[in-house]
Amino acid sequence: KKIIIVGGVAGGSTAAARLRRLDENANIIMFEKGEYISFANCGLPYYIGETIKDREKLLVQTVDSMSARYNLDIRTFSEVTQIDRTNKSIKVSNLQTNETYVETYDELILSPGARPILPPIPGIDEARALFTLRNIPDTDKIKAYIDEQKPKQAVVVGGGFIGLEMAENLHDRGIEVTLVEMSNQVMAPIDYEMAAIIHHHLVEKGVNLILNDGVNSFKNNGKKVITNNGREIETDMILLSIGVRPENELAVNAGLNVGDRGGIQVNESLQTNDPNIYAIGDAVEVKDYTNKQPTMIPLAWPANRQGRIVADNIYGEKVRYNGTLGTSIAKVFDYTVAATGNNEKTLNRLDIPYQVVHIHPVSHAGYYPGASPIALKLVFDQETGKIYGAQAVGTDGVDKRIDVIATAIKGGLTVLDLPDLELAYAPPYSSAKDPVNMAGYVAG
Numbered sequence: 171k172k173i174i175i176v177g178g179v180a181g182g183s184t185a186a187a188r189l190r191r192l193d194e195n196a197n198i199i200m201f202e203k204g205e206y207i208s209f210a211n212c213g214l215p216y217y218i219g220e221t222i223k224d225r226e227k228l229l230v231q232t233v234d235s236m237s238a239r240y241n242l243d244i245r246t247f248s249e250v251t252q253i254d255r256t257n258k259s260i261k262v263s264n265l266q267t268n269e270t271y272v273e274t275y276d277e278l279i280l281s282p283g284a285r286p287i288l289p290p291i292p293g294i295d296e297a298r299a300l301f302t303l304r305n306i307p308d309t310d311k312i313k314a315y316i317d318e319q320k321p322k323q324a325v326v327v328g329g330g331f332i333g334l335e336m337a338e339n340l341h342d343r344g345i346e347v348t349l350v351e352m353s354n355q356v357m358a359p360i361d362y363e364m365a366a367i368i369h370h371h372l373v374e375k376g377v378n379l380i381l382n383d384g385v386n387s388f389k390n391n392g393k394k395v396i397t398n399n400g401r402e403i404e405t406d407m408i409l410l411s412i413g414v415r416p417e418n419e420l421a422v423n424a425g426l427n428v429g430d431r432g433g434i435q436v437n438e439s440l441q442t443n444d445p446n447i448y449a450i451g452d453a454v455e456v457k458d459y460t461n462k463q464p465t466m467i468p469l470a471w472p473a474n475r476q477g478r479i480v481a482d483n484i485y486g487e488k489v490r491y492n493g494t495l496g497t498s499i500a501k502v503f504d505y506t507v508a509a510t511g512n513n514e515k516t517l518n519r520l521d522i523p524y525q526v527v528h529i530h531p532v533s534h535a536g537y538y539p540g541a542s543p544i545a546l547k548l549v550f551d552q553e554t555g556k557i558y559g560a561q562a563v564g565t566d567g568v569d570k571r572i573d574v575i576a577t578a579i580k581g582g583l584t585v586l587d588l589p590d591l592e593l594a595y596a597p598p599y600s601s602a603k604d605p606v607n608m609a610g611y612v613a614g
């Protein structure tokens with residue numbers, strides 16, 4: 171078999187490795203338009219903030235190491251520009267030599283990811299120190315600017331994961347940060363009252379937090395940000411982190427179906443409407459695991475899981491992708507914010523009735539030093555006990571509670587089962603009645 175993969179980072183690299191395990195003889199070619207493959211996107215903010223000091227550590231696999239280990243044909247600086255479905259071939263442009271050529275395939279996997287949204291805000295083209303963050307070259311630019319120009323002030327536009335992680339990391343570099351968020355809260359996967367804890371913490375840490383206000387224009391080559399409400403913020407740099415858009419041009423031009431938000435549509439085997447073309451990762455529309463509606467959830471777990479499943483499906487192992495639960499987590503200064511499944515905002519939008527419990531247990535036995543409160547919220551169906559989702563905010567023990575509930579959801583457990591989960595306990599780690607058990611008792 172000859173299998174071509176477009177995109178060589180999270181989804182693409184996972185698929186390539188799995189394909190090789192399934193078939194020693196397949197001809198596997200992976201095209202990546204950038205210089206690097208299989209790098210740690212998720213670590214980029216922490217390298218800028220200098221928590222991760224060694225740039226090499228971001229490069230999980232190099233072309234040499236990965237080609238040798240998995241016997242792959244990896245071509246970087248190679249952009250796939252066109253798919254010819256009739257002849258089962260692609261057109262490739264070598265970005266270093268400008269040469270173009272055609273390569274045929276038996277199966278094609280698209281994992282082109284999603285790119286930061288750059289809206290046509292007046293003054294955006296003239297703004298000099300305006301950045302977005304997706305890959306290693308973006309990271310190098312931001313870090314070089316901070317190292318060389320020593321900016322004193324930064325404006326981060328957008329309070330999602332990347333915006334918040336960058337707010338913290340810029341702050342760690344001694345930069346005064348203003349965070350501008352158009353909605354009434356940061357961190358969309360959680361509900362307002364949970365986000366309010368984070369708002370308070372951001373302000374406590376010295377972040378100038380502006381909610382309910384968006385960017386209207388940039389002035390003075392990006393030295394001034396004007397907001398819709400008329401605020402004028404002086405700044406030395408701007409980070410735009412207002413979300414991502416699927417890289418769907420190849421798919422659209424080839425007549426592959428995309429959804430309302432541009433995500434490439436695939437079935438449970440991750441096949442597009444062309445049975446020889448598969449698509450995975452940030453570029454695809456997924457089914458929300460909880461409410462079964464189409465959605466876009468650009469996270470690393472789905473990309474990795476889909477990378478493996480797509481290879482299995484190409485080799486006849488019928489493994490289904492069951493949808494994305496959207497389990498997510500972020501560090502925001504001293505706090506951890508995590509969520510899984512649906513929140514109230516989503517359920518309200520879909521008119522799904524639900525019940526909520528809020529509890530504020532401590533992370534481990536109160537008599538053992540270091541215990542701190544967790545705000546834990548469980549959203550469920552009153553009648554059936556079905557768990558719709560959970561959110562947690564705290565300084566310790568947040569991650570495992572959300573992971574336990576995410577596991578319970580995938581295992582089909584209801585709120586009535588939560589008290590019966592026998593979880594590991596000793597005073598430094600939990601209580602004999604773990605917060606997850608308590609949430610179940612309160613909900614039951």
Ligand code: FAD
Pocket residue numbers: 176177178179180181182201202203204211212213214215248249250251281282283284303304305332417420450451452453468469470471473
């Ligand atoms: P990508 O990993 O983006 O790879 C796509 C690749 O395809 C790109 O390198 C692109 O250059 C290449 N490409 C596109 N078009 C073409 C073409 N036509 N020809 C050749 N190559 C092409 N997720 C989490 O779950 N947790 C986190 O903490 C987290 N942190 C993140 C932090 C940052 C700063 C960023 C940017 C992302 C973070 N993510 C995180 C998201 C996660 O990295 C993505 O969900 C994941 O990388 C998606 O994998 P992918 O294969 O779909 O796309």
